[in-house]
Amino acid sequence: MRIAVAGGTGRVGAHTVELARARGHDVVVLARRHGVDLRTGSGVTGALTGADAIIDVVSIDTLDAKKSVEFFAATTKALLDAAAAESVPHHLALSIVGIDRAPEGYYAGKLAQERLIQNGPVPWTLLRATQFHEFAAQIYASARVGPLHVAPKMRTQPVAALEVAERLVALAEAGPSGRVRDLAGPREESLVDMVRQYARARGSRGWIPAIALPGALGRAQRGGALLPGADADLGRQCFAEWLAEL
Template identity: 60%
Template sequence: MRLAIAGGTGMTGVHVTAIARERGHEAVVLSRRTGVELLSGAGLAGALEGVDAVVDVANVTTAKPDVSVMFFAGATKSLLSAERAAGVPHHLVLTIVGAEAAPDGYYAGKLVQERLVADGDVPWTILRTTQFHEFAAMMFHRTHAGAHVAPAGRVQPVAVREVAAHLVDLAEQVPAGRAAELGGPREESLADMVRRYAHAIGHRAPVPVVNTPGALGRAFRSGALLPGADALRGTQTFDEWLDALPDA
């Protein structure tokens, strides 16, 4: 198969690209590094010729809803338009479990992305997953007034490589609409994850627990972002991910 990976140089995309190639597929990376601008669509037309499926794992780092919506809506519209023109038969996108419980900030863009894909005329698959193990590191390094804090919340983190492997599985199949959710093997405390990560990299100062404000904080604390009973489960635990860290 010829698979195009939007955001193929990002954290998830590098794994999708590597796994696709390990399985003998041709992987076409769609990113600025390869001459493709997702928001404008520049470079997309030629890159999608003969593509069997587009796997969209492109991302933007922001907590601002307007920035998130602008990026995900713009990139999705560009991809779908180019896919229609090239006759691509499958659009596959990665989104987040429980996004509707926190429809602001970053999640606002992911919800718009889902709607555009579902309302579009390119056959599609949407895969929702829980937060990656790396989410603990992201939270630790996002300081508040110069201090490291540990947000309270209930999460069920999953290994990014397992997510990537499942995305390739889905790309090898016919469009599935809303696929079964994918979560990690067990529920964890987000605050505990952040503190354990801090300890693993040698941080010895206190890391106080805080409540994230707004709908996102309430969603994390209530468990609204946990996978449903019918969700698929990954195998790598957060402890195993920590043990594999270079600085652990």
């Protein structure tokens, strides 16, 4: 198969590219460093020539709902328009567990992305996954109050990014499947504990206070709205095992 990976240089995208190539697929990476701008659509149509599937794992680093919606609307429309023009038979996108129960901030953009794909001209598959183990590192780097690192209170069931990539490649091979079973990690964790454990593993001994984020999103995170349902598929690697490999 010829598989186009949108966002193929990112956390999940890089794993996806590597695994797809290891399985013998011809992979094209859709990213600016490869001459493709998904926001403007520049270079997308030509890059999709002969593609059998698109794996869409693009992302943006924002908590602003308006910016998130604008980003995912632009990138998804560019992919759908180009896929239709090149008769690509499958658009597969990665989304997030529980976003319809907390349609705020970044998640607002992901919901917009899902709706565009579901109502678009290309046969589709949607996989929702929980937060990755790497989420702890991301929060440690970005969540600060003055000189202090802080950890938002959140119930989560993190999954290995590599296992998400494995599932994406398998779904691309399977063909359009609609909304498939959610994918989550093997057990529930506290994001506060995850951030603190990550900090200790990298040698930091500073105090990391727990904070409750305001608004509907904060309530959803603390209340477990972003946890998987009983019918979700569970991954293999837990957070402690991932941390031990750093």
